[in-house]
Amino acid sequence: MVVDYESIRHNARLLREKLAPGVRMMACVKAYAYGHGTVETARALLDEGIEELCVATVEEGCFLRASGIHAPILVLGAFPLEAADALVEHDLMATVFAASHVAALARAGRAQGIYPKVHLKVDTGMTRLGVRSEEELLDIAQMCIAQGLIIAGVYTHFAFADEALDATFTDCQLATFQRIVSRLRASGIEPGVVHAANSAGILRGPSYHLDMVRPGIALYGYHPAPQWGQAVALRPALSVFARIVRIAEVPAGTSVGYGCAHICTRASRIATLPIGYADGIPRAAGRGAQVRVGEFAAPIVGRVCMDQLMIDVTGSAARVGDVAQVYGADTGRAGSLQATADVLETISYELLCRLSPRLPRVVAQRQDDARI
Structure with a gap:
């Protein structure tokens, strides 16, 4: 973070x-x-x-x-x-x-x-x-x-x-x-x-x-409601990142995560990130939320686990060790905290307050640093 x-x-x-x-x-x-x-x-x-x-x-x-x-x-x-x-x-x-x-x-x-x-x-x-x-x-x-x-x-x-x-x-x-x-x-x-x-x-x-x-x-850095978006140029102050620790090349029909909640409909590349609901990422984020790997928007697939989550990086050049933006400060883009809140039909407050103290925190000196 x-x-x-x-x-x-x-x-x-x-x-x-x-x-x-x-x-x-x-x-x-x-x-x-x-x-x-x-x-x-x-x-x-x-x-x-x-x-x-x-x-x-x-x-x-x-x-x-x-x-x-x-x-x-x-x-x-x-x-x-x-x-x-x-x-x-x-x-x-x-x-x-x-x-x-x-x-x-x-x-x-x-x-x-x-x-x-x-x-x-x-x-x-x-x-x-x-x-x-x-x-x-x-x-x-x-x-x-x-x-x-x-x-x-x-x-x-x-x-x-x-x-x-x-x-x-x-x-x-x-x-x-x-x-x-x-x-x-x-x-x-x-x-x-x-x-x-x-x-x-x-x-x-x-x-x-x-x-x-x-x-x-x-x-x-978040407006209390979307209607206030033009009222003042606030800057979100927090971003969450995780490195890809594994990429699996799997055939169509492969299940992902607990309860086999996601079934790959094509040959896919499924990447694992070492962050989960114990860190504050909602378990339901696999219902449409995305993270960003570079400029690639990767959907979260399956149920978020306690300590990991999986993303579909099919069609990207993602590799083990690449950094994924789980929550970004760039409101409006895929992988931003506000975009995830919108997908989950909740508010930015809830996602921010879920974040666990166990997440390592790095202090950015400039806003550009927070966006990597």
């Missing part, structure tokens, strides 16, 4: 250009930074001037702290109550939407002599996490103040912002959120940093940006 951190910095710069002066950026580096490497990505983004980071779990936040990352970190997920001590000890901001969260953090804060910082979560349409009404938010905020917690922010998450042609639901979410936050202010409670926009929200326009934005997929 080759990761181009300069492309991540490039994408961050492009997204920042979309923001009004004073709007902050909190970079999402959860899920191993979408497969790109948590610590390396965090350092690249902080060097680029990103102010804050967010992760999904307490463990991800603690890992960043242990790696020497000192920037503010928000844990987006619901935390186990027994993890409150770790949250406070490592100066991680918790997402709070229940009285039990407040009580656990208050106990941990008193024990350590610290006033924990929290962000309050409002559910405006995802039906996932957060309080759902003005009254609930006011109650939780008052509990936080009474228990010695510092309200650093209030946020929500857009469920439909990636639908470029229809802003109706997103606009309804935004209006609901702003009304709830206004009620909090009217009650004399400052909400801290108010934020809602994910990558799609950033691209949708300034009215969605509020005090801070939380880009995720766009930082890594």
